[in-house]
Amino acid sequence: MELSLIDLAIFFVYMAGIVGFGVSFYFKNRTGKDYITGGGRLPAWALGMSIFATYVSSISFLALPGNAYQSNWNSFVFSLSIPFAALIAVNFFVPLYRKLQSPSAYTYFENRFGPWVRIYASICYLLTQLARMGAILYLLALPMEALLGWNIPTIIVLTGLLVMIYAMMGGIEAVVWTDAIQGIILISGAIGCLFLIILRIPGGIDQVLEIAKNDHKLSLGSFSLNWSESTFWLVLIYGLFINLQNFGVDQSYIQRYIGARSEKEAKLSTWLGSLLYVPVSLLFFMIGTALYVYYQINTQLLPIELSGLDQADKIFPYFIVSSLPVGLTGLLVASIFAAGMSTLSTSINSSATVILEDHFKKYLSSSLPQQSEISILRTASFAMGLASIGVALAFNGVLSALDAWWALASIFSGGILGLFLLGILTKIKSNLPPVLGVILGLIVIGWISLSDFFQSLGFLSLTIHKNLAIVLGTTAIFFVGFFVGHLIKPFKKP
Template sequence: MPILDISIIVLYLLAMVGIGFYFSRKNKSTAQFTTASSKIPCWAIGMSFYATFLSAITFLGDPGKSFGSNWNPFVFSISMPFAAYFSSKYFVSFYRNTGEISAYTHLEKRFGSWARSYVMLCFVLTQLARMGTIFYAIAIAINALTGFDIPLIIMFSGVCVIVYTVFGGMEAVIWTEVVQAVLKTMGALLILGIILYSIDAKVIIEEGFAKDKFSLGTFKFDLFQSSFWVVFIYGFFINLVNFGVDQNYIQRYHTAQSTKDAQMSIWQCVIFFLPVSFMFFFIGTALFVYYNHFPEQIAGLKQLVSVEKNIPLDSLLPADYGDRVLPHFIKNNIPTGLLGLLMAALLSAAMSTMSSSMNSSATVFLKDFYQRYFRKDLSDLQQLRVLRIATVCFGLLGIVFGIAMMGAKSLLDVWWKLSGIFAGGMLGIFLLGYLVKAAKKKAAIVAVIAGVLIIGFLSMNSYLPENMHTDLDPKLTVAFGTLTILGVGWLVSKFSKKDL
């Protein structure tokens, strides 16, 4: 890469680490480290949420999907306002009124310590899966642009995120995410502008419709394929998890100056994310049309994918290029200087989500595990030390998960599958406690066992004997897991005469 582009990337990384060290001067208490002492303005929290949604999975996975197939995954974004309505109306005030930093403390009061530990485990596994997927996503992009080894990229970017998260705490996480949100949006606009400079938007739209690239999937209520309704249901439940159960988001509700500000931050996130998500899917379709007009420009990527996947050149399909198509375009079409800016945008797409995942995972480790089972009487300084050590450990585990992701065909598919497995149990038990007031410990235990069995059955479907297979789309795992826990819990609480 040219020296100018490398200099821009290095300056960006130094700036992110510098923000961490700047805010480290304030981090003298756990309240400051975990909630920034509830002094963050509403707009900054909304930008922070937006940056978390606009991760490297979105940056690479969404264009890869619309390039290889159509706009069916965009339905996930369409479902966001519906989940945001319920979350802002009911969940935000509930969490703010508890006064607890951990999202899961109230579950112990409702059902016992096992419920708190179970949901904490689901959350941590979800965050590790998220960090691993994003680490690998950014490594794919940087590998395509620089040729550096993927494991090396994962380790280097991971260490940078760990440093500014450990020193800066939640305030550094939020303000770096504000910067990263701006960078990522500028990067997307730059890519789209360069494509539109080469090929007219009218041509993209006409040829896209001719090839059915703008399809949102069949509107028939079909649960056995990735129809509009399957993705909508998946998106609604996952976004309920995000806004209603995920410590990443709930912890940031506590950084707001008021409950109203926290509620508004959710809607700001939706307003920011929907049009930008639309833009990323349009970029994928635009690249499909672009390379149809200039097929010689994709020849190098074609050869690479053919060798990597052992597929003959004449048998390659657009879906086979997946997450590599956008990095290939960036590498070959972005001029010097702007390439460094885009690389910084790609790095920010990874860093924003990973920093908040590390911080929130460390928080639940301290509150829901370490203080609950080992040391309840920690001083504030000791708590801060545990938070920093836990942040480092979760960051290192995220790096390991990222290296383990190597070889995944589609980042979006991998993330959707893993989040569906872990999220169903979290949302189900939360809704049981929130909606079914009569539910007690026994009802919750029976419900979670039933839910885990359903989630396990749907997740392991492809490994089961043929006569046990179900053709349900695997994205419905989160919905069926949640509804099973909620339904079984309600039935047990209704017909059971006494509780444990």
């Protein structure tokens, strides 16, 4: 079932409006600082909405309702970890980076452990962003294939080019302001959708909650300490580490800290963006649960090919096209694109910043005219955009793109969070402790992330959940670095 002409018109007007609005910031970028941080003049509410929109990718928009439809609210525990990470961020990370006043997050690593860590961390970041952008583009194309009737490669190329155009030309201000708009559209569309689903259920919200409770759809997971399953505690710990990594070493977040008018506004934007995601993610889970109840009551409305729980991620897109009024369908499709575009534009801009600050200016030419900086930033944005399209096309046909992304993200993150914590929580300055920590940490991360592969080869594999890769890898880097640092201290010359 494809979109009506009215819905298509709404969708295309939205796309043209977003791209045009983003490109309009082209003339405001007179310096590299303008392009990277918006000249430090961005308001807290817009930065907060941008942080929120970066959190909500198209993966979240489709996967969270699908997850609730298929199982329960266990994954919502991830959202519950965000306030704890945000509390640490506003008290320690934001002041640290505001004081450093470097456009790059990885200047701190060089100050603590030397140039090699800066190179290592920045390359890990670029690889992670490429994998992330490719996965998001591909996963966005899957439902769009059904909604628009286009083939997957066409959707990948078109979406990638559109985002690349405004991110490349408009810089961080284009990214932040379009994120703010897209965040508002995303929330409005989701609220409208949930409202309509509940209206179509005879007993309303009471019936939704009653059936969901009886079928154990509202469970947050087991409270056991079984580390091989997705329990409440495992998801909470995993979420805490992922969010500490986001707030502490993710270039896109650090640029927003610096882009705020003051440290107070930087903290406010961090709280706004992170705390807004909690109720909105709850909204997505509620949509998935409401859809479960709706199709339990109206089984005849669900095609036989979508009746299996393994098709859960396709239920929400199907409902959008088949059941929503004309006009609102176009808005919801635009919302799904909004979720993907906001994450992509952020990754493109932050990656270009890393290429300029951590590689070009550091090792090729430290002193550049402002126009040259902007030219390099736009060229790097163009290159990363094209590369992400290539990665997305390579994902086409992969058995599970989401599983592939999780494995790549764990490996490419390279335990950077462990190095960061080693830097801020210890006084170690020698190179040996972090080097040994990284080596062991990567072994742990690779062993857990690729356990299925190793098992197929007959090697020993761990019977623990793959989400623990970042937790145990980060922990290994920190403790190995900490203990080695204290062991070699007595052998140093006074």
